[in-house]
Amino acid sequence: MPIIINKEECEGCGTCTTICPKSAIVLEEVDGSVVAEVVSELCDECCECIEFCLRSAIKQVLWSSWEHGLLIMNEGRKHE
């Protein structure tokens, strides 16, 4: 089940790029802001990055053929 990053929540801190054991997350510039992106070919879906994101911007999802939408399978908790 793919890992996605909500670019509206991501603040580009880079924590996830550091902890990913597969080096599957890169930082990129989108519309003048630095945000994280998952390189799906490298990601083994271990989900470690999900708990480390302070913004809860990383989620594991399943494409729902029923609704043609994204179904959230796994997401981090907000770190207050």
Ligand code: SF4
């Ligand atoms: S840890 Fe979260 S906020 Fe920081 S770069 Fe990764 S996805 Fe963005």
Ligand code: SF4
């Ligand atoms: S799920 Fe695992 S391999 Fe994939 S980006 Fe997150 S930490 Fe890296």
